[in-house]
Amino acid sequence: MNSMTGPNVITGVNSMITATVEFDHPGLLYRTPGEYRRGTAAFARAAVAAGDAVLVAVPGDNLTMLRDELADLGTAVRFADMAVDGRNPGRIIPCVLLAFAAEHAGRRVSIIGEPIWPGRSTVEYPACAAHEAMINAVFAGRDAAILCPYDASELDRTRLHDAWRTHPVMIVGGARRPSPWYVDPYRTAEGFNQPLPEVPSRAGTLSFTQVAELSRVRRFVAARAGAAGLPAERADDLTIALNELAENSLAHTGAGAAISVWDEAGMLVCQVDDSGHLADPLAGRIPPASSSEGGRGLILAHQLCDLVRIHARPDGTSIRIHMSL
Structure with a gap:
């Protein structure tokens, strides 16, 4: 998978806003802080310019970076710490995404959501991946866009492949690519319905x-x-x-x-x-x-x-x- 390079990053991300008025759920592969900043900021700025309600829900240092990068947009962008609001991945759809959409009923919403980052544990991960799959079912037919960044320099190959499975479109090198591995979200989510470790005898x-x-x-x-x-x-x-x-x-x-x-x-x-x-x-x-x-x-x-x-x-x-x- 190639990293994003050059000015095409902005062109590729901007096209997400104009290509469709229905639900758009692209994954964004990035390898450096600069690539992350350019790709996500372009998405947010294009959404604000189009009149969308915009939410940025990302963790830790990435949240700080985007607060600084988008400071000139003032209250046109809302920010949330995904490491707090989305610590439990099962909370993200009802309490972050749907809550924001309901607050702006009748208006297109554009959201940057980063539920999977290198610090996510193996215990958390199946719930995170199932969440990414089920976004497609929950938001089908809604006038919304949710951009999900993935750190291609830190996440392992399995998690990056799962990103291609849970997103209909991926942005690589600034260009949108239909995912050849994307299938029905219910079928994908079922793959993360995994047996839990045994209850220990000391319980x-x-x-x-x-x-x-x-x-x-x-x-x-x-x-x-x-x-x-x-x-x-x-x-x-x-x-x-x-x-x-x-x-x-x-x-x-x-x-x-x-x-x-x-x-x-x-x-x-x-x-x-x-x-x-x-x-x-x-x-x-x-x-x-x-x-x-x-x-x-x-x-x-x-x-x-x-x-x-x-x-x-x-x-x-x-x-x-x-x-x-």
């Missing part, structure tokens, strides 16, 4: 079969969180999230479930296992209608927790939550 486990036992579930989670040193406010968040997931298990399986809790690598980890089959890969990524009585458990877990991993099988579902200690 504490509690089984439950009825609603009356939810208070015991909450006490169990709160006690384990406190013993691990999770701050009180975060322990409350975790307890709320696990209670919602436990309620979901009871409502949808009728057979009960089990919760396991343990700590590893600076994280408190909790897993809910039940016999239900979670068939929709968008579950937890699309806010339910205000009139709906359910469907908020996974959304809430994504909002409150640092990482949510899901493995759906024909005979059951495992949902694993991570909270930083």
Whole structure:
């Protein structure tokens, strides 16, 4: 894969704004800070000039770079730290992208979103890649553009190949190229529905079969969180999230479930296992209608927790939550 060079970077990125009025989801391969700055800034400036609502959601040093580069645009561009707002990749679609689009209903939105950067761990990565695939389903037919930069000098070959699989178009060397590896986003997302590592034998486990036992579930989670040193406010968040997931298990399986809790690598980890089959890969990524009585458990877990991993099988579902200690 070639790096971007020369003035064609701006021409190639500008064409993303004028080529279509429907959803555009290109990946941008870059190798140097200069290439990153030119490609992303050109996209943002063209979007502002076209009258779009513009959001830049990128992590760390890249956020600082683009704040400085685009300072002259003032409030025409909104900024968000993806390492904070998108630390849990399952939070990005409902709480960053859809929230911004809803705020600007009736207006085209253009977003620079960088959910995958070299610091993303192997534990986080499958959820990140599934997120990139499902953007195509969530925003299909919307008047929007989302540009996703990828650091081709630091990311490994597998993650770069996945970028070609999750984006219909890639920008390489300043030129747009249709991706030969892009297929149906649901099919691609299913490839990241990977088995979770085994629950360690040291984990504490509690089984439950009825609603009356939810208070015991909450006490169990709160006690384990406190013993691990999770701050009180975060322990409350975790307890709320696990209670919602436990309620979901009871409502949808009728057979009960089990919760396991343990700590590893600076994280408190909790897993809910039940016999239900979670068939929709968008579950937890699309806010339910205000009139709906359910469907908020996974959304809430994504909002409150640092990482949510899901493995759906024909005979059951495992949902694993991570909270930083």
